[in-house]
Amino acid sequence: MTREMIIEKLRNIFKMVNGNDNIEVDEATDLRTGLGLNSIGMLYMIIAIEENFGVRFENVSMGDFNTVSDVINYIEEQKK
Amino acid sequence: MKWVLKEIKPADMVRVPSGSFYHYGICVDEDSIVQFGESVVNPLVDPNTVEVNKTDINDFLRGRFAEVAEYDKKELKRKNPDEKIIEYANKSIGKKGYHILYNNCEHFANECVFNVHSCSQTDDFRESLSKKFPMVDVYIASVDRFKSNKILPKYAKTELKAVKNESLAEQKRAVYGLLQYAVKNSFGKDVNIKSMSKDERGKPHMQDYSFSVSHTRELVCVAVSKSNIGADLEEIKEHSATSPLKTHILSESEKDKEYTKEELLELWTKKESIYKFDDGIKSYIPKEIDTNLYQTKSVKIDFEKKQYSLSVTAVSVMNVNILTLDGRKAT
Numbered sequence: 001m002t003r004e005m006i007i008e009k010l011r012n013i014f015k016m017v018n019g020n021d022n023i024e025v026d027e028a029t030d031l032r033t034g035l036g037l038n039s040i041g042m043l044y045m046i047i048a049i050e051e052n053f054g055v056r057f058e059n060v061s062m063g064d065f066n067t068v069s070d071v072i073n074y075i076e077e078q079k080k
Numbered sequence: 081m082k083w084v085l086k087e088i089k090p091a092d093m094v095r096v097p098s099g100s101f102y103h104y105g106i107c108v109d110e111d112s113i114v115q116f117g118e119s120v121v122n123p124l125v126d127p128n129t130v131e132v133n134k135t136d137i138n139d140f141l142r143g144r145f146a147e148v149a150e151y152d153k154k155e156l157k158r159k160n161p162d163e164k165i166i167e168y169a170n171k172s173i174g175k176k177g178y179h180i181l182y183n184n185c186e187h188f189a190n191e192c193v194f195n196v197h198s199c200s201q202t203d204d205f206r207e208s209l210s211k212k213f214p215m216v217d218v219y220i221a222s223v224d225r226f227k228s229n230k231i232l233p234k235y236a237k238t239e240l241k242a243v244k245n246e247s248l249a250e251q252k253r254a255v256y257g258l259l260q261y262a263v264k265n266s267f268g269k270d271v272n273i274k275s276m277s278k279d280e281r282g283k284p285h286m287q288d289y290s291f292s293v294s295h296t297r298e299l300v301c302v303a304v305s306k307s308n309i310g311a312d313l314e315e316i317k318e319h320s321a322t323s324p325l326k327t328h329i330l331s332e333s334e335k336d337k338e339y340t341k342e343e344l345l346e347l348w349t350k351k352e353s354i355y356k357f358d359d360g361i362k363s364y365i366p367k368e369i370d371t372n373l374y375q376t377k378s379v380k381i382d383f384e385k386k387q388y389s390l391s392v393t394a395v396s397v398m399n400v401n402i403l404t405l406d407g408r409k410a411t
Contacts, residue, residue: 001265005265005401005403008401008402008403009215009217009401009403012398012399012400012401013399015398016209016213016398016399039099040099040100040101043180043181043202044205046180046181047181047202047205047206047209048209050181050206051206051209051210051215052215052399054266054267054268057181058179058182061125061126061127061128062180063125063126079268
C-alpha cells in the first residue's frame with residue numbers, strides 16, 4: 001500500500017473521529033494542534049486504524065505519534 | 081451486568097467516569113481500591129510507567145460518584161468467590177504490561193472477578209465503528225496493468241471462451257487481477273479466485289468479503305468491504321445526454337430537471353451501484369430506483385484526457401476510500 005493510499009484512508013478516519021468533514025490533512029499535519037485530537041480522540045483514531053488497516057498498535061505509546069507522517073510510517077512498517 | 085450507585089463493599093467491581101470512558105477498580109477493604117493505572121484515563125501515558133496499585137478510596141473517587149457492578153444470574157455463577165477476587169487483586173499489585181487497548185483497568189477488573197480478559201469499552205467502539213461506518217476500499221487501475229492476469233474463476237474462463245472482442249476479454253481478466261491486488265492490499269489475505277461462484281442474479285461471490293466490480297475500455301474498478309457494496313464506473317461520452325438515455329434513466333420525479341451529460345452519467349452510475357448493492361432489486365430498471373433511499377458517493381476520475389464517473393453505494397459512505405493506482409486523481 002502506497003503512502004498516498006494510506007493518507008487517503010486516514011482522511012476518512014480523521015473525519016469519523018473528529019465528526020468534521022472539512023479538515024485538511026497532509027503528512028505534516030500535527031495530530032493534536034492541526035486536527036485537534038484530544039487523548040480520547042487519539043484512542044479512537046488508533047482503534048479505527050486497527051480496524052481499517054488490519055494492524056495492531058502493540059508495544060507503542062500513543063504519545064509517540066505527533067504528525068500524520070508518524071502514523072503513516074507506523075502503518076507502513078506494520079504492513080511489511 | 082448493571083451499574084448501580086450504592087455503598088461500596090470489599091470484592092466489588094467499581095468504576096468512575098473519566099472523560100468519555102470509565103476507570104475500573106476492585107475494592108479490597110473498606111478504605112482501599114486496587115486499580116491498574118491511575119484514576120484519570122490517559123491514552124497518552126507511557127505504558128511502561130503504569131502498574132497495578134493500591135490506592136485510597138478517596139483518591140480513586142476524586143469527588144466522583146462510584147458505580148458498583150451488579151451481576152445477573154449467569155454472571156453470578158461465573159464469578160469468583162469474594163475472597164478470591166480480593167486475593168487476586170492484592171497479588172497483582174506491582175504488575176506491569178499496561179496497554180490502553182489490550183491490557184487496561186477494565187481488563188484487570190474482569191480478570192479479578194471472572195478470570196476473563198475483556199474490555200467492553202474498546203470492544204463496543206470497534207463494533208459500532210464497523211457497523212456504522214464499514215470500510216469500503218475502491219481501487220481504480222488501468223486495464224493495461226492487469227490485462228495479462230491468468231488467475232480466473234471457472235465461470236469466468238467459460239465466459240471468456242465466448243468473448244470475441246479482445247478488449248472486453250482484457251477487461252474481464254483485469255477485473256480479477258485487480259481483485260486479488262485489492263483483497264491483499266486491504267485485508268492482507270490471498271483470495272482463492274478459482275473457487276469463486278455466481279448467484280442467481282449473476283453476482284460473483286467471494287468467501288468472507290463483499291466486492292463489486294466495473295470496467296470500461298481503459299479502466300477497471302474493484303470495491304472491497306466486509307459489508308455489502310455496489311460500485312459502477314462509466315466513461316462520460318459526448319452522447320451521454322441524449323434523449324433516449326434520459327428516457328431510460330429518469331424516474332417520474334427526476335424528469336422535470338435539466339441534466340448535463342456529467343450529471344446524467346453520475347445518476348446512471350448511482351443507480352447501477354444501487355442495483356449491485358441491494359440484493360432485493362431483482363432486475364435493473366433504472367427509472368424505478370430512488371437514489372434518495374440509499375447512501376451513495378460519486379466522484380469524477382480523469383484518465384488520459386477522458387473523464388469517468390464512479391459511484392459507490394454502501395451501508396454508509398463515510399468510510400469509502402477511493403484508491404487510484406498509477407497516480408491518477410479522483411475528485
